[in-house]
Amino acid sequence: MTILVAVKKNGRVFLGADRITTFGQEYFTDLVNGGKIIKLKHAYLATSGYTLLDNVLEHMHQTNHKVMENKFSDRAEVFQFFLELYTELKKQYTLTDTGKDTYAGIYNVFLVVTEKSIYGISNNLTVTEFPSYVAKGAGSDYSLGCLYALYDTVDDGRELTRLALEAACHFCIYCREPLDIIEVKAGDFGKSSKAYKDHGPSLHTVPSRKGAKDVITTFPGDNKNEPRQGAAKVSAAAAARTKSKINAEKKAASKRSSNTRSAKTKTSTRGKKK
Numbered sequence: 001m002t003i004l005v006a007v008k009k010n011g012r013v014f015l016g017a018d019r020i021t022t023f024g025q026e027y028f029t030d031l032v033n034g035g036k037i038i039k040l041k042h043a044y045l046a047t048s049g050y051t052l053l054d055n056v057l058e059h060m061h062q063t064n065h066k067v068m069e070n071k072f073s074d075r076a077e078v079f080q081f082f083l084e085l086y087t088e089l090k091k092q093y094t095l096t097d098t099g100k101d102t103y104a105g106i107y108n109v110f111l112v113v114t115e116k117s118i119y120g121i122s123n124n125l126t127v128t129e130f131p132s133y134v135a136k137g138a139g140s141d142y143s144l145g146c147l148y149a150l151y152d153t154v155d156d157g158r159e160l161t162r163l164a165l166e167a168a169c170h171f172c173i174y175c176r177e178p179l180d181i182i183e184v185k186a187g188d189f190g191k192s193s194k195a196y197k198d199h200g201p202s203l204h205t206v207p208s209r210k211g212a213k214d215v216i217t218t219f220p221g222d223n224k225n226e227p228r229q230g231a232a233k234v235s236a237a238a239a240a241r242t243k244s245k246i247n248a249e250k251k252a253a254s255k256r257s258s259n260t261r262s263a264k265t266k267t268s269t270r271g272k273k274k
Contacts, residue, residue: 001020001022001048001137001138001172001174001175002017002018002020002036002046002047002048002049002137002138002174002175003017003018003048003135003136003137003138003139003140003143003165003168003169003172003175004016004017004036004046004047004048004109004110004111004135004136004137004140005017005133005134005135005143005147005161005164005165005168006111006113006118006130006133006134006135006161007118007132007133007147007151007157007160007161007164008118008130008131008132008133008157009132009133009151009155009156009157009160010155010157012157012183013113013114013115013116013117013118013157013183013184014157014158014160014161014181014182014183014184015037015044015046015111015113015161015181015182015184016037016161016162016164016165016179016180016181016182017035017036017037017046017048017165017179017180018036018165018168018169018175018176018177018178018179018180019031019034019035019036019176019177019178019179019180020174020175020176021034021051022174027176029176029177029178033197035180035197035203036048036054036180037180037182037197037199037203038054038057038196038197039188039196039197039198039199040061040068040070040072040196041068041069041070041189041190041191042069042070042071042072042073042114042189042190043070043072043112043113043114043189044112044113044114044182044184044188045057045110045111045112045113046110046111046113047108047109047110047111048108048109048110048136048137048138049106049107049108049109049123049137050107050108053106053108056085056088056089056093057196058196060088061196062196065088066084067081067084067085067088070084072112072114072117072119073114075119075127075128075129078112078119078121078127079125079127081112082106082110082121082125082127083125085106086106086125089106105123105124105125106123106125107123108123109121109122109123109136109137110136111134111136113184114184114189115184115185115186115188115189117129118130118131118133118134120134120136132151133147133151133160133164135147135164135168137168137175138168138172138174138175139167139168139169139171139172139174139175140168142167142168142170142171142172143164143165143167143168144164145167146163146164146167147160147164150163150215150217153217154215154216154217155216155217156215156216157183158181158183158204159215159216161181162179162181162206162210163212163215165179165181165206166179166209166210166211169209170209177206177207177208177209178205178206178207178208179205179206180203180204180205181203181204181205181206182199182202182203182204183202183204185202188202
């Protein structure tokens with residue numbers, strides 16, 4: 001099984017996945033070409049489900065199949081890609097069980113990500129575009145909860161992706177580090193790569209869980225011109241601001257009290273006869 005996460009934040013798009021591959025009761029995280037992120041000519045694709053789909057896509061890449069020329073410029077083109085893939089699975093790869101052919105269906109789920117858009121594809125081939133983030137595969141509920149909680153307070157899309165992947169790895173037995181995260185850029189596309197998982201230096205691998213202690217966060221009211229701080233430091237800074245505000249309110253109250261006493265003294269003085 002696999003956890004897949006895509007995040008769009010501050011004009012940048014990230015795609016991430018874990019490395020686990022299971023064979024019954026066994027699992028591996030160090031297989032050759034075991035990464036789940038596949039580089040197509042005009043998009044990145046990642047899938048959770050049968051590893052056989054990985055073999056199929058690799059074969060299509062090496063044989064220069066026309067389906068690999070899809071530009072994924074909108075939801076209709078993404079749908080077209082999977083319609084053609086589904087047709088090839090039935091025609092050339094004979095992966096549909098006899099008597100079990102349905103209207104449309106592939107066991108796997110997918111993410112297709114371009115430099116501008118995030119698409120999720122369900123196993124019945126439904127294509128959905130997501131505005132900010134999505135998680136698919138095993139442990140996706142934990143990843144989505146993490147993204148919901150942190151999206152508005154963590155500026156770095158890469159860190160959001162990592163934390164969402166780690167949440168799934170922490171709670172779901174079918175997800176496991178290391179984690180692969182890539183920033184999706186326009187310059188990555190337009191020409192075929194020699195290897196279908198050739199990501200170059202842009203692929204960032206996290207070997208083990210790091211947690212959230214060093215995550216850079218912001219809170220409402222923070223001065224956006226100031227350097228961001230770690231969550232613990234921000235909490236300390238927020239506490240300091242609260243303490244300063246309380247002290248200022250005490251001083252203001254003391255000053256008002258002093259002014260009131262002074263006004264009463266003057267009134268009393270004016271009322272005395274010489």
